[in-house]
Amino acid sequence: MGMIHIDLFATLDLVGQAPGDPEEDPDGFPYGGWQAPLFDETVGRHVGAGMESMDALLLGRRTYDIFAAFWPDQVDGVDGGVAELFNSVPKYVASRGNPDLGWAGSTQLGPDLVSAVHELRDRHEHIHVIGSLNLVQTLLHERLFDRLDLWIFPIVLGVGKKVFDGGTVPANLTLLEPPVTSSTGAVLLRYGLGAGTPGTGDMRREDRGGGPN
Template identity: 75%
Template sequence: MGLIQIELFATLDLVGQAPGGPEEDPAGFPFGGWQAPLLDEVAGAQISAAYEGTDALLLGRRTYDIFAAYWPHHEGGEDDEIATLFNSVPKYVASRGRPDLSWAGSSQLGPDLAGAVRELRDRHERVRVVGSLNLVQTLLRERLFDRLDLWVHPVVLGVGKKVFDGGAVPTNVTLLEPPVASPKGTVYLRYGLADGTPGTGDMSAPERGAGDDS
C-alpha cells in the first residue's frame, strides 16, 4: 500500500491560505504570497527533497489550475527539476466542477473522494498533496493521509483559512524526525499518522510512586 503525503505551508497561527502569491486566492485575503519573503536555501532544499520519489500528485481545483498554467512552461528553467517531475507524473484533481484537464497526465476524481483516495493509495507508492487547503482539510478530517510535512513560518497574520478549519477530528500523529529550523526561522516538521485518539491526564496529580518510601 502506498503513502498519501501532504506538503503544507503555514504561519505561526496556522494560516495556510495562499502562501505562494496574490493570485492564489485574491478574494478578500490581503496577504497572498506571505511565504515568499521567508523562503531561504535551507527551506527550499527541504521542499525539493520532500518531492523525491513522488509518482503522483493529488490536487484541489484551485491549486491544480495554478500549477497547470505554470509548470508546463518551466522545464529547462530555474525550477527544472520540479517542473520535470510535475509534468511527468499523473495528476489527480479533486473538484466538483469541470477542470480543464489539458495538462498531460491529468484526470478528475469521482464524487466519492474517500474511495478515490484509497484507490490512489493502492495504485501508487507515493502520492503528494501540495497546497490544496480545502482538500487537505477533508483528508485530515477523514484521516486519509499517512504523512504530513508542515513548514511553520515565523509570521502571524490573524486572518485567513487555517490548516485545521472545517471540522478537524481528534487525531494522534507521530514526529518522524527532529524538527529543523531554517536561517529565516521556518521550522520543518514531519509527522506520520498514528493509531488511536488523543489521551488525557491530570498534570496536578503527583506522579505515581513519587516520594513513596514504602
C-alpha cells in the same frame, strides 16, 4: 499500499492560504505571497528532497489550476528538477466542477472522493497533496493521510484559511525526525499519522511533580 503525503506551508497561526503569489487566492485575503520573503535555500532544499519519491500529485481544483498555468512552461532542471517531476507524474484533481485538464497526465477524480483516494493508494507508492486546503480538510477528517510535512513560518496574519479548520477529527501524530530550521526562522515538522485518539491526564498528580501549591 501507497502513502498520502500532505505538504503545507503555514504561518504561526496556521494560515495556509495563498503562500506563494498575491493572485493565488485573493478573495478577501490581503496577504497573498506571504511566504516569498521567508523562503530560503534551506526551505527549497528540504521541500525538494521531500518530493523525490513522488509518483503522483493529488490536488484541489484551485491549486491544480494555478499549477497547470505555471509548471508546464518551466524549463527542465530549474527549481531543483521540480518542473520536470511535476510535469511527468500523473495528476489527479478533486473537483465537483469541470476543470480544464489540459496539463498532460491529468485526471479528474470521481464524486466519491474517499473511494477514489483509496484507489490511488493501490495504484501509486507516494502521492503528494500540496496546498489544496479544502481537499486537505477532507483528508484530515477521514484520517486519509500517512504523512504531514508542515512548514511553519514566523509570522501571524490573523485572517485567512486555516490548515486545521472546523471538522478536523482528533488524531495522534508522531514526529518522524528532528525539526529542520531555516535561516529565516521557518521550521519543518514532519509527522506521521499515529494510532488512536489523543489521551488525557491530570498534571496535578504528585508523581508528575505538578501537585497543588
